[in-house]
Amino acid sequence: MDGPGRFVGYRATLPQVYRTLGKLVERGLVEFEVEAREGKPDAKIYRPGSKWSCSPVPGFWDPGLVNAGEITVEFAPELRVFVGQRDGSPVRVDGTSTLGHVVESLGVPLTEVGVLLVNGEPVAAGHTPRGGESVTVAAVARPQTSPEPLRFLLDIHLGTLARRLRLLGIDAAYENPDIGDAALAARSAAEHRVLLSRDRGLLRRREIFSGAYVYSHHPAEQLDDVLSRFAPRLAPWTRCTSCNGTLRAADRETVRDHLPDSTGQTYDSFAQCVDCGQTYWKGAHHARLDAIVADAMAKFA
Known part of the structure; x- marks a missing residue:
């Protein structure tokens, strides 16, 4: 600030300007007046369009407070x-x-x-x-300690990472379709979940319980990043990759109605989600999933 009411050389949003003015007033360094908008003579809240001026308090003005070098x-x-x-x-x-x-x-x-x-x-x-x-x-230091059992929440862009975390038995909530930044932040706070995202703006929201930036675009690297940072306990094949629910062993007769034709005759071992009812068996994709599990266990178990 180089004089009454004039800021120079410093870019800021309106809320930042208002907070700065408030701190200056609290310290008794400046006085300012807000010219009330028509029809709202008692308005206390600054809004775009309000006219205001800022003038130094005699004997207290310190230009260095706003431009501190x-x-x-x-x-x-x-x-x-x-x-x-x-x-x-x-x-x-x-x-x-x-x-x-x-x-x-x-x-x-x-x-x-x-x-x-x-x-x-x-x-x-x-x-x-x-x-x-x-x-x-x-x-941030790795591994990053947590005062509570680790529970994650992933944004809409990290669906593959969410499924891989669940494959390893890690509690990983995922919202699809997208519920928006405000709702994600609120869920993180309400459920004490670490919010994982590549959106820096989302991670700056003050209401989130905790958060972490995911540095890579590639799912395999993303998984390594999260596991090395938080060192969660791994319990493969215990969570539903569809809904994050818990899996339990199931016999063929119990799940027969959920199986494609001939699957019941081909496979003997089954698991079922206690929440959504999704049924699992060692099908065509098992070798690929088993490789993901084996790699994670070798590196981080």
Whole structure:
């Protein structure tokens, strides 16, 4: 800010501007007036179209609070996929935004961030950076510990990964058709599920219980990524790959009505989902699925 009511050199959304103004007012550093919109003289909420001005409080004005200089931010190699050539470049700070906000504004979801260092000392994401500081952003440690039993929720684009996790006995909820970001975030929070996604915007939603970015487009690499990061307990062939329900052993007579013609005479071993009734046997695809299981067990069991 270079004078009353004028912001320069800093790009921000309207909510960010309003939060910054609120913090300045709380500290007694500025005063501002909101010109009420016609017909709403008592309105307390800023909305696009509202007219406002900001003027310094005599004796308290500090231009450096909003333009607090520049910091350097260096990211771990694993995180450079998010920042590209901006890694190590000077970053302007405003004196009010937290370090967590600065990191996210550079493209890195906080779900992927481990230890934050400022001038070599660990700080919380709520630290307010000041000009001249040197920031180092580490990637989240692997394996990532969880205070609760691991339960996952996958977005619409990760259907194959969801089925492979279920194949290994991992609780992996999946919504198809798409229920939207807000509903996914709400389910993550309500059921304490780790939200897996390649959508950085979705992972920035504050209401999610926990989240993780899936770095690859390829299902085999995605599976390795999740297993190496979270080290879940593997229990192959115990979950329904269709609905995520639990499987139980079933005899031929019990499932006969669910089998294609002649399958009952060809196979002896069956399993059935207790939730959706889907029936499983060692059919034509079993060798391919068994290879996926064997690879995962060899690497991560």
